[in-house]
Amino acid sequence: SAVISQKPSRDICQRGTSLTIQCQVDSQVTMMFWYRQQPGQSLTLIATANQGSEATYESGFVIDKFPISRPNLTFSTLTVSNMSPEDSSIYLCSAGDRIDGYTFGSGTRLTVV
Amino acid sequence: AQTVTQSQPEMSVQEAETVTLSCTYDTSESNYYLFWYKQPPSRQMILVIRQEAYKQQNATENRFSVNFQKAAKSFSLKISDSQLGDTAMYFCAFMKQQGGSEKLVFGKGTKLTVNP
Numbered sequence: 557s558a559v560i561s562q563k564p565s566r567d568i569c570q571r572g573t574s575l576t577i578q579c580q581v582d583s584q585v586t587m588m589f590w591y592r593q594q595p596g597q598s599l600t601l602i603a604t605a606n607q608g609s610e611a612t613y614e615s616g617f618v619i620d621k622f623p624i625s626r627p628n629l630t631f632s633t634l635t636v637s638n639m640s641p642e643d644s645s646i647y648l649c650s651a652g653d654r655i656d657g658y659t660f661g662s663g664t665r666l667t668v669v
Numbered sequence: 670a671q672t673v674t675q676s677q678p679e680m681s682v683q684e685a686e687t688v689t690l691s692c693t694y695d696t697s698e699s700n701y702y703l704f705w706y707k708q709p710p711s712r713q714m715i716l717v718i719r720q721e722a723y724k725q726q727n728a729t730e731n732r733f734s735v736n737f738q739k740a741a742k743s744f745s746l747k748i749s750d751s752q753l754g755d756t757a758m759y760f761c762a763f764m765k766q767q768g769g770s771e772k773l774v775f776g777k778g779t780k781l782t783v784n785p
Contacts, residue, residue, distance in 0.1 A: 557716070587770060587771070589772065589773070593712075597777070597778075598760060598775045598777045598778050599714075599760070599773075599775045601772055601773070601774075604772055606770070612770065646712060648714065650714075650773075653771070654702040654719075654721075654764045654771060657704065657716045657719050658704070658716070658773060659716070660706075660713065660714035662711075662712065662713050663712045663713070663714075665712075
């Protein structure tokens with residue numbers, strides 16, 4: 557299974573600013589996924605990122621707020637834009653497929669003050 | 670719409686004993702994949718076990734096994750010889766195919782505590 561390096565592991569940001577989270581995969585993968593996880597809760601899919609095409613966003617998430625880049629088959633970024641305290645959460649990236657399973661990054665704990 | 674239900678928000682077990690976590694799902698698809706993930710306090714999501722729906726044989730990975738009942742749409746996880754390191758949140762997930770892509774739908778999780 558793929559190994560994913562995610563950074564930063566945590567950050568404290570001022571409201572109104574933006575944070576970009578990076579995920580690097582140690583092998584080429586077709587699809588990457590971005591999730592949000594509120595403390596003590598389950599994972600909610602933000603968007604699916606395929607290389608060479610626009611990311612597909614889930615209901616309730618928009619590109620202006622969560623722009624995603626997928627420049628190649630091993631890398632993706634998620635930006636949380638114009639942050640507010642409601643954006644405080646854990647953000648995780650994932651990659652893989654149904655055959656090998658889906659691997660996750662170690663998560664980014666974001667606190668907006 | 671596919672949904673995944675984990676009816677046990679919290680469970681506890683004594684070290685070395687066996688515990689079963691329940692999961693039910695709803696789908697109209699005939700072939701699909703199911704997963705159990707473990708998330709310890711480190712928050713790293715770890716794949717525990719996966720099951721392909723058309724395979725009737727229950728998946729097993731060391732101390733972890735599943736009881737897959739396709740007709741009942743049930744996918745429970747059994748942990749044998751529980752260890753302190755098994756303390757974690759456990760998420761059941763259904764792999765959904767949509768518009769040529771696929772994505773995981775997660776249950777709300779079960780918090781498992783293994784007591785010494």
